[in-house]
Amino acid sequence: MNRRNLLKASLALTTLGLPTFPLWAKTLGEDSPGKPFDFEWLKQHAKAMADKPHKSNAEDLPDTLSNLQPLDYQKIAYDRAKALWHGNSDFDLRINFFHVGMQFDVPVRMHAVDPNTNTAREIHFRPELFNYDSSGVDTAQLQGKDLGFAGFVLARNPESDIIDEAGAFLGASYFRFIDENKQYGISARGLAVDTATDDTEEFPDFTEFWFVQPENDNRRVTVYALLDSPSVTGAYRFDIDVQKKGTVMDVDMEIFTRKPIERLGIAPMTSMFLKGTSQPRGRDTIHPQVHDSDRLEMWRGNGEWVCRPLFNPKTLQYNAFPDENPRGFGLVQHDHDFDNYRDDVAWYNRRPSLWVEPTSDWGAGEVALIELPTVGETVDNIVSFWIPQEPVEANQHLHFSYKLHWLPLPPVGPTLAQVEKTWSGMGNVPEGWIPGDRSPEEYARRFAVDFVGDELDDLPADTDVEARVEVSRGKLGMIEARRFEPIKGYRAIFDWVPESDSDEAVSIRLFLRAGDRPLTETWLYQWVPPKPEDRYY
Structure with missing residues (x-):
């Protein structure tokens, strides 16, 4: 299922739910005792699992579910009146659940936790909780089967006619939340294993969730999760704060490895970039x-x-940015101006940003950025995560904690001016001139980077502003930095000129300064020059 169908499934299933906390006895039977549960127990359980060989969590679904088409899957509806915590007036949050079906064949077990007794009881699947009208599902094939669920939705204002989602967990360890613009976009994952390596990428699953009933708080809920895969197990705690401007999540994770992992990705996020200002012909649309x-x-x-603008490459591009105890990083949707998208279907101007804020000692490592080629907007082709510097061996115990901020823009920003937009076009020509026939030897690529912010807006007019540019190979042609009054900022312009026939990627670094004083954040870019036979205008 692609990300757009997943989104549609999420929106279609928000009206559905499961029994409330007070209805446990009716749902599970009077003889269903709760089992002790807390985070320490979950950690020990994950560790014990890691000491044993992995067993696949996938199950053979009844044909009526495994053969479902996306549009039919979306027609399966829940009874809103049976959402978890429905009817409790002390808080507005509700939990609704996704049905298994199609490729969602890993049964996810759900548990409700009583915070007063620290006991948990499983929420069991029952066909009677769903409305299958017009979905084509043969419910006779579901009777007597405890199929589990595929994931869940956290919703707000459940009594209104329009369900107001906060976010959803669905598929492997994927989850995503929205901000005040109420539009899904970027996704997060619990863990990334061997992404963009010679080995086959592994997608760990969240196989169980535990939901702690809120205590007279309309915004906050705690969710625990168990992660499992051939290489690793994990115990997760998500403290989810649903705020007016977006959602902030405190994540605490303990992972236990079964075997060495070549590339372990912490706080992974997945997004889509098809075309932008620096790459207008990424697709003809x-x-x-x-x-x-x-x-x-x-x-x-x-x-x-x-600031590293994203790019839709012709081949997979992998970049790593070394650091030690990073203060934060994220995939950002900086541009929220509708006129720059003119899309009233996908509403890309409303997409949230996702910012990672480490809250424990992460030590040395690197922020990885993986860019994959795509010709369609339904494929997520951008991945970023943190990679610890120390090799990950078998039988290791690792701990990381961090905050996830799902907001229009990150909660923090530089005191220096920021990159507004990046532009790219033909170089080695005067602005406004139409070039004549030129040989590949005259080829150059021009870049323009616009910076805005108080640091630049308040500069005296006679300030000598310099564009400091560095390239990994090739040479620089013209370079200038000038006041760009329409945006109340500055524009840096430079030409990159090849010195060989190589079409390997070029790394570029740029910032503005006045004397020895930096004025802007650092702009990083990667440019893949065309082959010599394609170096024409």
Whole structure:
């Protein structure tokens, strides 16, 4: 299922639910005792699992579910009156659940936790909780089977006619939340294993969830999760704060490895970039920009702010940015101007940003950025996560904690001016001139980077502003930095000129300064030059 169908499934199933906490006895039977549960128990359970060989969590679904088409899957509906915590007036949050079906064949077990007794009882699947009208599902094939669920939705204001979702967990260890613009976009994952390596990527599953009943709080809920895969198990605690502007999640994770992992990704996030200002021909479409995120933003441990605009490459591109105890990083949708997208179906101007804020000692490592080629907007082709520097061996116990901020923009920003937009086009020509026939030897690529912020807006007019540019290979042609009054900022312009026939990627670094004083965050970019036979205008 692609990300757009997943989104549609999420929206279609928000009206559905399961028994409330007070209805346990009726749902599970009077003889269903609760089992002791707390985070320490979950950690020990995950560790014990890691000491044993992995067993596949997938199950053979009845044909009526395994053969479902996405549109039919979306027609399966729940009874809203049976959402978890429905009818409790002390808080507005509710939990609704996804049905198993199609490729969602890993049964996810759900548990409700009584915070007064620290006991948990399983919430069992029953066909009677669902409405299968017009879905084509043969309910006779479901009788007497405890199929579990595929995931869940956290919803707000459940009594209204319009369900107001906060976020959803669905598929492997994927989850995503929205902000005040109420539009899904970027996704997070519990863990990434061997992404963009020679080994086959592994997608760990959240196989069980535990929901702690809120205590007279309309915004906050605690969710625990068990993660399992051939290489690793994990115990997770999510403290989810549903705020007006978005959602903030405190994540505490303990992972236990079964075997060595070549590339372990912490706090992974997945997004889509098809085309933007620097790459308008990423696809021939009527929309000027198409992306869920437009940049990777990093606040390094040494205090430097870095902006890395995203790119839709012709081949897979992998970049790693070394750091120690990063202060934060995230995939950001910086541009929220509707006129720059002109899309009233996908509403890319409303997509949230996702910012990772470490809250424990992460030590040395690197922020990874993986960009995959795509010609369609329904495929997530951007991945970013943190990689610990120390090799990950078998039988290890690792701990990380961090906050996830699902907001229109990150909760923090540099005191220096920021990158507004990146532009790219033909170089080695005067602005406004139409070039004549030119040989590949005259080829150059021009870049323009616009910076805005108080640091630049308040500069005296006679300030000598310099664009400091570095390239990994090739040479620089013209370079200039000038006041760009329409945006009340500055524009840096430079030409990159090849010195060989190589079409390997070029790394570029740029910032503005006045004397020895930096004025802007650092702009990083990767440019893949065309082959010599394609170097023409």
